[in-house]
Amino acid sequence: MAVAPEGSGGRPAAASPHGDFNLGLGLGEEDAVVLARREGLADWLGVPVVTARQVHGTHVHPVPAAPQDPTEVPTADGLVTTSTEVGLVVLAADCVPVLLCDPHHGVAAAVHAGRAGVVGDVVGRAVAAMVGRGAQVTDLRAVVGPAVCGSCYEVPAELAAQVVAAVPETRSRTRRGTAALDLPAGVGAQLFAAGVRQVCHLGSCTLEDPRWYSHRGVPQGRPAGRHGGVVRLLRAS
Numbered sequence: 001m002a003v004a005p006e007g008s009g010g011r012p013a014a015a016s017p018h019g020d021f022n023l024g025l026g027l028g029e030e031d032a033v034v035l036a037r038r039e040g041l042a043d044w045l046g047v048p049v050v051t052a053r054q055v056h057g058t059h060v061h062p063v064p065a066a067p068q069d070p071t072e073v074p075t076a077d078g079l080v081t082t083s084t085e086v087g088l089v090v091l092a093a094d095c096v097p098v099l100l101c102d103p104h105h106g107v108a109a110a111v112h113a114g115r116a117g118v119v120g121d122v123v124g125r126a127v128a129a130m131v132g133r134g135a136q137v138t139d140l141r142a143v144v145g146p147a148v149c150g151s152c153y154e155v156p157a158e159l160a161a162q163v164v165a166a167v168p169e170t171r172s173r174t175r176r177g178t179a180a181l182d183l184p185a186g187v188g189a190q191l192f193a194a195g196v197r198q199v200c201h202l203g204s205c206t207l208e209d210p211r212w213y214s215h216r217g218v219p220q221g222r223p224a225g226r227h228g229g230v231v232r233l234l235r236a237s
């Protein structure tokens with residue numbers, strides 16, 4: 001399992017609106033440039049990669065093998081595979097990227113959990129999809145990647161109350177004392193509830209740490225780039 005190659009791309013450079021690491025399409029950068037970057041990721045990984053069109057939903061899409069047609073993009077917020085010949089990519093820029101694997105039974109997943117995904121428990125659905133393909137929750141390992149933290153993710157009080165009613169662990173306050181949500185904490189609670197005990201929280205805030213892209217870190221109306229996490233199964237052990 002790896003989280004790559006997100007680093008040091010979070011601030012714009014002169015040549016590109018998002019620096020050298022944006023993996024998201026349709027964000028003011030030429031598609032060909034972004035697709036070449038994804039190819040570079042696949043080269044680094046040694047196998048083709050699949051990147052979903054993420055829609056803040058809860059669908060977990062099975063990826064049985066490396067895609068024949070790289071332009072075929074599933075619409076989903078979770079990808080799951082048992083193949084060692086494909087890498088699963090999750091994109092984010094404040095939302096929570098989660099990578100999962102059961103190295104013993106050979107099942108992996110990549111999950112995008114924003115506010116709606118946390119309310120819909122997309123992470124729990126991904127775990128269920130993995131178990132349905134032979135994973136054992138006691139063997140599952142998860143990495144919770146960089147996301148906007150509970151001190152930075154300010155939301156209207158009414159919205160916070162709605163989310164907290166669904167996932168109490170998201171309750172938070174900004175440093176100024178206003179209503180906020182802690183999505184990584186919510187994801188952590190959902191992983192725990194699903195039985196996953198081997199969890200690594202990177203604990204890095206996308207708004208505070210300039211290594212990451214941040215939707216909230218760019219002026220309103222301008223798109224942020226997207227960093228990516230990728231997981232690939234090696235031979236089941």
Ligand SMILES: [Zn+2]
Pocket residue numbers: 148149150151152153205206207208
């Ligand atoms: Zn923060």
